[in-house]
Amino acid sequence: MKAFLTFIRKYEQDIHMLGVKNPININILEEINLISGQPIISITENNEIIGLYLIKVNGEIFQINGNIDFLFDLKEMSDISTINVKKYNAIRYYLINTFYNLSMKEFGLYEVQLDKLENTIFYNYLHADFEISQLKTILIREINRSDFSYYIKKRLIAQLRHIRPPSKKILRKKIDIDLSGYSIHINTFVQ
Amino acid sequence: MNNITDLKKIIAESSQNNKMDILISLRAFLADQEDYPWVYFKNIEEIPDVFSYLHSKNILHFKNINTINLRKAKISPVQIYIMPKNKRLILIDLIDDELSDFISDHIFLVDKIRANPFEIDLIYEFLIKNKNSVDKSLFAVYEERNKSHKKLLNLTEIKKSIYDTCSSMSKKNKLKDYWINLWGDSKNYSESSIIENIVI
Secondary structure (H helix, E strand, C coil): CEEEEEEEEEECCEEEECCECCCCCHHHHHHCCCCCCCEEEEEEECCEEEEEEEECCCCCEEEEECCCCHHHCCCEEEEHHHHCHHHHHHHHHHHHHHHCCCCHHHHHHCHHHHHHHHHHHHHHHCCCCCCHHHHHHHHHHHHHHCCCCHHHHHHHHHHHHHCCCCCHHHHHCCCCCCCCCCCCEEECCCC | CCCHHHHHHHHHHHHHCCCHHHHHHHHHHHCCCCCCCEEEECCHHHHHHHHHHHHHCCHHHHHHHHHHHHHHCCCCHHHHHHCCHHHHHHHHHHHHHHHHHHHHHCEEEECHHHHCCCCCCHHHHHHHHCHHHCCHHHHHHHHHHHHHHHHHHHHHCCCCCCCCCHHHHHHHHHHHHHHHHHHCCHHHHCHHHHHHHHHC
C-alpha cells in the first residue's frame, strides 16, 4: 500500500494522477467532481486506488473514497507534487490575479467558462516543460482561445500583462496538508 | 534560515524571558493571520482604551508590528511562509502551551473579521458577553459591523467546496478587499464615520 500526494489531470474521460502510473480502476475518479491541477492524496495497492483524500487550501484533508482511514496505517507518503509545484503556484498566482479584474456579478455569470479555462491550462501545462518566464505568453494564448467574449478577453489579457512575476517565495510554497493526529511522514525526495 | 529546531529554541527562550509579543506575532504568522489586529489587557475597565487603540490603527500597522517582532527574534517571515503546514501546526501547539498561563491572566482579543470576512466575529461575541461593561455606542458599532458582515456574505453567495478554484479564490480576494475598505481601515471607526454608516 502506497500514499501519493499529487495533482489531478482531467479532461472529460481522460484522467491521470501526475507522476503515478494509471491504476486499473482510475475511472472511479470520473464520478468525483475534480478539476485539473487539484492536489489529492491517493492510496494505491496492487495498481488499484483504494483510498482518496481531497485537500482544502488551508491543508485540511477529506477522505472521499476508501473504507478505512489509510493514513493511520502508513508510515510514509511520497510527495510527487514537488516536481510540478512551482508551475502549479505560478499558474494559480497569475490566474487568481487575472480573474480579479472581473466584477462580483461577472464571477457568477462566467463561472463555467472560468473553470473551463483553468482546467484547460492545468491540463495542458502543469506536467509540461516550460520556463516560468514563458507562462504569461502561454496564458494569453489560452485566454484568446477561450469561449469568452472579445471584451472580457481584452480585459483579462490587459490585467494579466500588468501582473508582476511571482516571487521565489510564492513559487517555493509546497502544498499544505494538515496531518495532525497521524504519524505519517512526508517524503519529498521522490525521483 | 530558521529550521524547526531553531524556532523551538526561540519559542522556549521568548517564553523564559517573558517576551510574549514575539510569541503572539510568531503564532500570527504561523497561522497566516499576520494582519489580524490583536491586543491584550488585564481588566475589563480598560475596554474603552483598548478599543480606542484598535480603532486608531490600520491593519497594516498590526502586520508591521508582527513583522518587527519576528525580526527582533531573527526569524524570517519568508521562511515561515514556505514552511509546511505540519511543521507550522507543531509550532502553533508549542506556542499555545507556552502562552496558556499568560492568556489565563489576561484578556486577549483578536479582531479576525476586520482583516478577513471569512472569519468568526470574535469581538462581537466578546462584547455580547460583556455588554454591561461596554459603552452603548461602542456596542452599536460592532453590532452594525456584524449585520453588515452577514449581509455581505448572504449577497455574495460564496459556494462551500473543498477545493477552491482560481476563480473562487479570486472572488474571495475581491470580497476580502471590499470588506477591508468598509471595515478594515481605522477611519471607518471614527465617531463621524460610524454615525454615517448607521444612518445609511
